[in-house]
Amino acid sequence: MNSPEQDGRSDRDVPEPILSTAALDTRGLDDTRVPRRQVVSWALWDWATQPFNSVILTFVFVSLYLVSDSFLPAEVAAQNADGSLVCSRTADAATQYCQGLSNLAEWYGWVTFAAGILILLLAPVLGQRADARGNKKRWVVGATAVLALLQFGLFFVYAEPAYFWLGAILVALGSVTSEIAGVNYNAMLVQVSTPRTIGRVSGLGWGLGYIGGILALVLVVVLNAVGWFGLDVSGGFAYRLIAVGAAVWTVVFALPFVFNVPEAPARDDRPAVGFFRSYVVLVKDIVALFKVHRSTFWFLIASAVYRDGLAGVFAFGGVLAAVSFGFTSNEVILFGIALNLVAGVSTILAGMLDDRFGARAVIVTALSILIASALFVFLFREEGKAVFWVGGIILSAAVGPAQASSRALLARVTPENMQGEIFGLYATTGRVMSFLSPLLWSAFIAAFGATHFGILGITIVLAVGLVLLLLVKLPKHERV
Numbered sequence: 424m425n426s427p428e429q430d431g432r433s434d435r436d437v438p439e440p441i442l443s444t445a446a447l448d449t450r451g452l453d454d455t456r457v458p459r460r461q462v463v464s465w466a467l468w469d470w471a472t473q474p475f476n477s478v479i480l481t482f483v484f485v486s487l488y489l490v491s492d493s494f495l496p497a498e499v500a501a502q503n504a505d506g507s508l509v510c511s512r513t514a515d516a517a518t519q520y521c522q523g524l525s526n527l528a529e530w531y532g533w534v535t536f537a538a539g540i541l542i543l544l545l546a547p548v549l550g551q552r553a554d555a556r557g558n559k560k561r562w563v564v565g566a567t568a569v570l571a572l573l574q575f576g577l578f579f580v581y582a583e584p585a586y587f588w589l590g591a592i593l594v595a596l597g598s599v600t601s602e603i604a605g606v607n608y609n610a611m612l613v614q615v616s617t618p619r620t621i622g623r624v625s626g627l628g629w630g631l632g633y634i635g636g637i638l639a640l641v642l643v644v645v646l647n648a649v650g651w652f653g654l655d656v657s658g659g660f661a662y663r664l665i666a667v668g669a670a671v672w673t674v675v676f677a678l679p680f681v682f683n684v685p686e687a688p689a690r691d692d693r694p695a696v697g698f699f700r701s702y703v704v705l706v707k708d709i710v711a712l713f714k715v716h717r718s719t720f721w722f723l724i725a726s727a728v729y730r731d732g733l734a735g736v737f738a739f740g741g742v743l744a745a746v747s748f749g750f751t752s753n754e755v756i757l758f759g760i761a762l763n764l765v766a767g768v769s770t771i772l773a774g775m776l777d778d779r780f781g782a783r784a785v786i787v788t789a790l791s792i793l794i795a796s797a798l799f800v801f802l803f804r805e806e807g808k809a810v811f812w813v814g815g816i817i818l819s820a821a822v823g824p825a826q827a828s829s830r831a832l833l834a835r836v837t838p839e840n841m842q843g844e845i846f847g848l849y850a851t852t853g854r855v856m857s858f859l860s861p862l863l864w865s866a867f868i869a870a871f872g873a874t875h876f877g878i879l880g881i882t883i884v885l886a887v888g889l890v891l892l893l894l895v896k897l898p899k900h901e902r903v
Contacts, residue, residue: 469628480597762818790825800814
């Protein structure tokens with residue numbers, strides 16, 4: 424890492440932000456047909472990393488293992504030895520057992536928040552430097568390799584309370600590396616699409632990711648059904664093996680991206696600068712973005728809020744199913760399969776609607792559906808598992824389209840040759856607000872003493888994000 428003296432330049436030599444009116448028209452992108460192999464190989468990265476999101480983060484490792492009685496003191500876990508407690512019921516929620524699970528959920532939320540701070544500090548500058556040096560692909564490959572190693576590391580998270588923090592930290596670091604890889608991966612969207620196909624290509628990536636999640640979860644169900652081929656999987660061994668399987672999956676299916684997607688060209692309109700001086704460039708670019716292309720600036724702010732709500736749905740959905748609605752391990756996994764199937768199909772279809780009706784219309788519709796279905800789950804929670812199934816299916820049909828269309832809309836409003844930096848800001852602004860979902864999740868649980876009240880915190884974040892998005896005024900040529 425170079426200091427200003429080592430670079431041989433003073434702060435006066437920091438390049439001016441490269442933001443001109445001519446550079447802002449993304450309709451000027453080359454409409455030449457992109458080779459199908461590149462498009463599919465790019466989209467397969469979503470498939471490769473999906474087990475971390477669906478199996479590790481949402482439906483299996485965290486919800487069924489890390490935030491479970493495996494990490495409670497033995498005498499507390501014994502209070503629910505017969506499995507009769509359901510922590511969404513007022514009386515049951517007052518037990519020491521349910522309070523212990525709520526504490527684990529709350530602590531996991533705070534570790535997630537700490538991971539967001541790391542992304543806040545690193546993502547935009549790393550994206551900016553990748554733009555300048557032309558090494559976006561290198562960052563994607565390197566961060567994906569680290570993600571695989573962290574998943575391998577989860578094998579050493581034994582089913583004892585002392586290992587909870589190791590598991591939480593490894594998962595959180597996985598989120599950091601996944602996000603840093605995703606910054607540069609998203610920025611490469613414009614390389615594998617044209618102005619006419621950007622929505623469909625973005626939707627293809629998200630859709631393949633969800634379908635990959637389905638297959639990964641089905642494999643877990645099959646392994647459970649066949650009894651893990653006679654292996655002794657007590658003491659969390661099954662979940663630790665699942666983490667290893669997710670790591671292998673990531674390595675294997677990331678290979679097409681490595682071999683078939685070309686590196687992004689270097690940005691030759693500014694010299695490379697030292698790491699810390701990159702923050703000076705970043706501040707100048709943010710100011711210039713506000714002055715020259717204000718709609719992009721305000722979209723980053725609005726999307727930061729509602730995307731944190733979307734992240735909350737993923738981060739805590741499996742926990743709600745297991746802790747608040749009493750889903751068994753197989754029920755949570757089957758629930759995850761159904762949600763990924765619905766999300767995959769709806770995301771691919773929404774990509775087509777995006778190109779036809781505009782990304783903003785898709786996002787607004789999806790957020791409205793999310794808010795309504797979250798309130799439905801909360802208000803009718805005591806009706807049992809059927810309510811969570813119905814609400815979850817509706818939620819899953821809306822989450823993917825909101826994510827894919829957000830990425831497509833940002834690509835459309837991003838100044839040319841600044842994709843890495845702007846997608847770094849996209850990740851960073853989301854992490855600037857990343858305290859919202861964990862904070863309100865934890866605060867509502869702490870205030871009311873039951874995990875299901877965290878639903879209200881996430882709903883508030885989604886509602887505020889929707890209102891802010893409605894206030895963003897996009898020029899007409901950027902709405903489609």
